[in-house]
Amino acid sequence: MRMDPQELLSLCKRRGFLWPAYDIYGSVAGLYDYGPLGAALKNNIEDHWRRLYVQGEGFQEISCPIVAPEPVFKASGHVDAFSDMYVECTKCGETFRADHLAAGLHANPASLGEDELGKMLRESGVLCPECGGGLTAPKRFNLMFKTSIGAGRGKTAYLRPETAQGMFVNFSQVYRYGREKLPVGAVQIGRAFRNEISPRQGLIRLRELNMMEAELFVHPEDKSWPKFRDVRAEVVPLVPNKGPPSSVALEEAVKAGVIRNEVLAYFMWLTYKFALDIGLDPKRLRFRQHESTEMAHYASDCWDLEAEIGYGWTELVGVADRGCFDVKAHLDHSGADLTSFERYDEPREVEMEVVKPNFGALGPLFKDKSKLIAEALSKLPAEAAKDQDKVTVDVEGEALVVPSSCYEVSKRKEKVSGRKLVPHVIEPSYGVDRLLFSLLDHVYSKKDEYIVLRLKGLVAPIKVGVFPLMARDGLGEIATSIFDSLVKAGIAAYYDDSGSIGRRYARMDEIGTPCCVTVDYDTKSDGTVTVRDRDSAEQVRVKKEEVAEVVKALISGASFESLRSPQD
RNA sequence: GCGGCUGUAGUCUAGCGGUUAGGACUGAAGCUUCCCAAGCUUUAAGCCCGGGUUCAAAUCCCGGCAGCCGCACCA
Numbered sequence: 001m002r003m004d005p006q007e008l009l010s011l012c013k014r015r016g017f018l019w020p021a022y023d024i025y026g027s028v029a030g031l032y033d034y035g036p037l038g039a040a041l042k043n044n045i046e047d048h049w050r051r052l053y054v055q056g057e058g059f060q061e062i063s064c065p066i067v068a069p070e071p072v073f074k075a076s077g078h079v080d081a082f083s084d085m086y087v088e089c090t091k092c093g094e095t096f097r098a099d100h101l102a103a104g105l106h107a108n109p110a111s112l113g114e115d116e117l118g119k120m121l122r123e124s125g126v127l128c129p130e131c132g133g134g135l136t137a138p139k140r141f142n143l144m145f146k147t148s149i150g151a152g153r154g155k156t157a158y159l160r161p162e163t164a165q166g167m168f169v170n171f172s173q174v175y176r177y178g179r180e181k182l183p184v185g186a187v188q189i190g191r192a193f194r195n196e197i198s199p200r201q202g203l204i205r206l207r208e209l210n211m212m213e214a215e216l217f218v219h220p221e222d223k224s225w226p227k228f229r230d231v232r233a234e235v236v237p238l239v240p241n242k243g244p245p246s247s248v249a250l251e252e253a254v255k256a257g258v259i260r261n262e263v264l265a266y267f268m269w270l271t272y273k274f275a276l277d278i279g280l281d282p283k284r285l286r287f288r289q290h291e292s293t294e295m296a297h298y299a300s301d302c303w304d305l306e307a308e309i310g311y312g313w314t315e316l317v318g319v320a321d322r323g324c325f326d327v328k329a330h331l332d333h334s335g336a337d338l339t340s341f342e343r344y345d346e347p348r349e350v351e352m353e354v355v356k357p358n359f360g361a362l363g364p365l366f367k368d369k370s371k372l373i374a375e376a377l378s379k380l381p382a383e384a385a386k387d388q389d390k391v392t393v394d395v396e397g398e399a400l401v402v403p404s405s406c407y408e409v410s411k412r413k414e415k416v417s418g419r420k421l422v423p424h425v426i427e428p429s430y431g432v433d434r435l436l437f438s439l440l441d442h443v444y445s446k447k448d449e450y451i452v453l454r455l456k457g458l459v460a461p462i463k464v465g466v467f468p469l470m471a472r473d474g475l476g477e478i479a480t481s482i483f484d485s486l487v488k489a490g491i492a493a494y495y496d497d498s499g500s501i502g503r504r505y506a507r508m509d510e511i512g513t514p515c516c517v518t519v520d521y522d523t524k525s526d527g528t529v530t531v532r533d534r535d536s537a538e539q540v541r542v543k544k545e546e547v548a549e550v551v552k553a554l555i556s557g558a559s560f561e562s563l564r565s566p567q568d
Numbered sequence: 569g570c571g572g573c574u575g576u577a578g579u580c581u582a583g584c585g586g587u588u589a590g591g592a593c594u595g596a597a598g599c600u601u602c603c604c605a606a607g608c609u610u611u612a613a614g615c616c617c618g619g620g621u622u623c624a625a626a627u628c629c630c631g632g633c634a635g636c637c638g639c640a641c642c643a
Contacts, residue, residue: 081643194642198641498597501604502605503606504603520603
């Protein structure tokens with residue numbers, strides 16, 4: 001049974017995971033604050049992701065500005081594709097996508113401006129499909145937050161709607177830093193902004209969100225991946241866009257063409273591993289392949305990792321093969337050489353025909369324009385000039401006729417040592433907030449009004465609670481010194497000496513603290529303390545000097561049972 | 569953005585035109601040799617915001633904001 005998200009949000013607010021942002025001014029939909037526990041949990045999730053991608057797979061972590069000038073998003077397609085035109089019915093108030101209503105009237109209605117589209121709808125007498133009422137003029141709504149850089153009119157800019165573009169535009173730097181090899185990858189963890197029309201559902205649809213994105217630049221013709229061999233037998237739950245859901249080995253899925261290539265399959269596996277590592281429930285996870293109609297303008301294959309939570313199946317991660325779309329777009333718009341150079345094993349001798357300017361004839365005829373004409377001539381394809389008695393070249397907008405006496409077409413041998421390639425991009429894109437919220441949903445458990453978050457030690461915001469059984473008789477001093485030693489060992493610990501011991505355990509259980517250490521009267525005589533396991537509520541006694549070591553073992557996954565000595 | 573429902577301490581809730589707005593849990597201080605939200609004492613904290621109707625508004629009306637559900641949207 002799915003849980004009531006309201007209940008979870010209530011806990012989050014009560015215990016300091018999440019607060020609606022700007023609450024005292026009435027809040028803004030789609031903006032949340034992370035409280036102390038939420039911020040810690042978020043950091044822990046991000047740190048683990050970093051371990052997998054940066055340390056484990058060798059991606060370069062970079063950090064780019066959130067504000068970007070307009071041309072970046074012109075190139076990426078966001079200025080145009082990220083905005084929609086709406087019309088409203090003046091009678092029933094229903095809203096419609098203007099370009100959808102114009103389907104059939106124009107080959108590509110989405111490419112038209114507001115005025116053109118409005119005129120077309122009006123002249124064709126298009127009415128409200130619901131009630132037949134009149135329609136307003138189209139209004140454009142762009143999901144990016146617009147701003148400007150600098151004073152006065154400034155420079156039009158936008159808050160980034162994804163962190164990806166920062167990595168695409170830095171391809172050359174990343175490629176160079178990576179010693180000019182493919183594949184090479186970059187990652188970025190940071191904020192992105194989307195001015196959603198109607199934010200809903202807690203952290204699921206936010207206006208300011210946290211993303212962890214990886215962009216892997218690969219050879220366009222080679223999407224194999226050496227480490228794929230290590231995981232080829234692994235099974236992940238797949239829901240392909242054709243055929244029934246299946247859980248098959250990755251190798252089989254790639255062979256059958258269900259998953260398009262090895263790299264994609266590998267990073268789907270890594271994504272699945274990450275999800276399990278942080279503690280999401282495998283029974284409530286699946287990879288769903290985008291329908292071909294749903295696929296974004298850039299993607300050639302895309303799989304979403306979805307989790308089943310109180311709101312239903314929810315997309316947490318998208319793993320997409322974006323082809324060459326992004327890099328090509330920035331290459332075309334900026335003119336920068338965003339290519340990788342593939343060196344041939346042996347340099348090749350290539351014989352080619354070239355147009356060679358004859359300066360002796362050019363000079364007297366064209367005077368100071370000769371140099372520019374010569375450059376233009378060299379760029380001409382040989383076929384265009386061969387066996388002609390004249391050619392026309394374009395020099396600074398002027399069409400000039402150049403007689404064949406001014407050039408000759410000759411064969412030239414050239415050594416070609418490689419070729420330039422526009423890399424393809426494999427993009428795993430993670431929504432931090434959604435991951436965090438889904439994780440809380442999956443670890444939430446309640447029995448007779450007693451709430452326990454079964455967070456793994458890896459991500460738990462607080463790793464251990466430290467309590468004196470009584471705040472007297474010197475127990476407090478011993479507990480404080482244990483607390484200090486834990487802090488010194490770099491473990492997030494929480495000291496509490498107020499209220500009954502049961503209440504203190506309950507407080508820690510409710511925020512997912514994996515274990516608690518209690519100093520009691522025996523501690524004074526034999527130097528041992530109890531360590532309590534959150535999920536079983538069982539206890540073992542350990543020497544107080546060993547507490548830090550034991551806690552470290554527990555939070556890195558050791559079973560509670562393994563703490564028991566044989567004689568226990 | 570449209571339609572429906574909703575808004576009382578940190579949380580859950582009582583209230584139905586005139587109440588010092590009541591309770592429970594939580595929080596804080598303390599008592600109780602106290603290992604699983606025990607008990608007792610003390611204490612803090614609330615009518616989403618703004619207009620209107622009325623002698624009088626948490627309560628009725630309007631607008632805003634926020635939440636939930638449906639539609640649309642989610643590149």
